[in-house]
Amino acid sequence: MLDDPLLRDELDRAAAAVGVRVVHTSDSAAANRKTWSAAAAVVLDAAASTRCGQQALPRRSHVVVVSGTEPDASTWAAAVAVGAQRVLVLPAQEHQLVGELADAAESVRDQRLRGGVVAVIGGRGGAGASVFAAALAQVAGDALLVDLDPWGGGIDLLLGCENAPGLRWPDLAVQGGRLDWSALREALPRHRGVSTLSSPAPATSWIPGRWRL
Known part of the structure; x- marks a missing residue:
């Protein structure tokens, strides 16, 4: 859930490097419990993480908050509230986003083999x-x-x-x-x-x- 088109482009590039499909949405209502839990990874901006945190969605792995600038205190607070494991600045930390998406994709593929x-x-x-x-x-x-x-x-x-x-x-x-x-x-x-x-x-x-x- 990214409103900034530049952040969306960065996410698309990272996803292409891993070979995963991205479903973009800016509507926090789309993040119901089923879709929230079913996605391999969830990438949010600060505003979306605030909205999702208010919905009290269940904790899950591979939740990332991204920002185009250094995150401020409100961004960190929103990330903690939504249960994000990483807060990344793009494009500087794009390689870390690639790694997170790759880990998420592999965990889905190997879920039945654990x-x-x-x-x-x-x-x-x-x-x-x-x-x-x-x-x-x-x-x-x-x-x-x-x-x-x-x-x-x-x-x-x-x-x-x-x-x-x-x-x-x-x-x-x-x-x-x-x-x-x-x-x-x-x-x-x-x-x-x-x-x-x-x-x-x-x-x-x-x-x-x-x-x-």
Whole structure:
């Protein structure tokens, strides 16, 4: 919901870069609960965020407030009221808008493919945490087994796929932006239905960074 034609153009460019369709509206009445919740992302200007905030719409992810100038206190207050996760200045922060739209589009595509996350932590070395985690991944079906022990021998060695081609932790050098799960999965070693993201051999020094998978 953007009244400014320049902001609409910026949004259209960002959406085109991601490959998503934009439905423009300047009528806050169009933002009923059904359409508000069904959209992959909602992009508002300050006036629209104020109107939507007054409607007490449910909280949701991927709500962005955009402005052509530095946001003032009223813009920030409206963004908080509507539950926006980001307030962006366009065109200066267009790349962040592209990333937000890409995340929203991917979350819609993967909605039916989301699964649970189970963390296995050993109380001490030799407690069997790696064996249990590997066994759990194998019975879980289509699973990703992530090795977060920088001092271990490598979970791929435990599975018997240490010589399989594919990425290990040191091969991932993304410093920013986003990492597409489908592309990552294709690049990882896979053995008996389990994809693995493993630590390297003990001779290699590495520390895993902060990742969101």
